[in-house]
Amino acid sequence: MKKGLHPENYRPVVFKDMSNDDTFITRSTINAKETIEIDGVTYPLVKVEISNTSHPFYTGKAKLVDTAGRVDKFMSRYGNRNKKK
Numbered sequence: 779m780k781k782g783l784h785p786e787n788y789r790p791v792v793f794k795d796m797s798n799d800d801t802f803i804t805r806s807t808i809n810a811k812e813t814i815e816i817d818g819v820t821y822p823l824v825k826v827e828i829s830n831t832s833h834p835f836y837t838g839k840a841k842l843v844d845t846a847g848r849v850d851k852f853m854s855r856y857g858n859r860n861k862k863k
Contacts, residue, residue, distance in 0.1 A: 792821040795829040802829075 791806040792814050801814075803821065810822030 797832040800831040
């Protein structure tokens with residue numbers, strides 16, 4: 779394996795899911811501007827919008843998002859094709 783290929787500054791970092799305030803600690807090289815204290819230890823803090831604790835795929839709470847009435851538009855065009863006129 780090549781020397782100097784991987785970064786040397788791995789350290790514990792806290793990732794915080796902003797949608798449900800869940801935090802988890804993992805090793806990372808990411809640069810963080812904020813810090814957080816957990817159990818008397820100060821860690822770099824990285825805020826994320828979504829994680830496995832809030833993502834619909836992992837939570838099973840998937841929902842249909844109809845942003846512009848697309849479902850209604852589809853149903854008005856193609857939904858009544860089988861009805862007799």
